[in-house]
Amino acid sequence: MTVEIRIDPTRCRGHAICALMYSEGVELDRWGYGRVVDGTPEGRRSIKRALRAAAACPNGAVVVEDSADRRIRLAGRGPDGG
Numbered sequence: 830m831t832v833e834i835r836i837d838p839t840r841c842r843g844h845a846i847c848a849l850m851y852s853e854g855v856e857l858d859r860w861g862y863g864r865v866v867d868g869t870p871e872g873r874r875s876i877k878r879a880l881r882a883a884a885a886c887p888n889g890a891v892v893v894e895d896s897a898d899r900r901i902r903l904a905g906r907g908p909d910g911g
């Protein structure tokens with residue numbers, strides 16, 4: 830399954846949680862706003878981290894979608910994956 834992560838810059842408020850939770854794919858710009866550097870997480874572990882980053886963003890700015898542009902969310906789990 831191909832998965833894509835993106836950040837909606839109009840919703841991002843620079844909380845930095847995304848970069849902590851999906852550090853291999855998101856970094857912070859000089860103002861502290863999230864910026865995707867690897868938009869296609871591969872492997873179960875990386876996809877799960879991207880989904881956790883999306884669930885943890887307090888502004889809903891992190892979006893994870895499948896190849897049909899359908900939004901994917903962690904099913905029945907909180908931001909910590911618990």
Ligand code: SF4
Pocket residue numbers: 836840841842843844845846847848861862863885886887888889890891
């Ligand atoms: S967690 Fe959300 S609001 Fe914060 S930097 Fe990342 S995308 Fe922006």
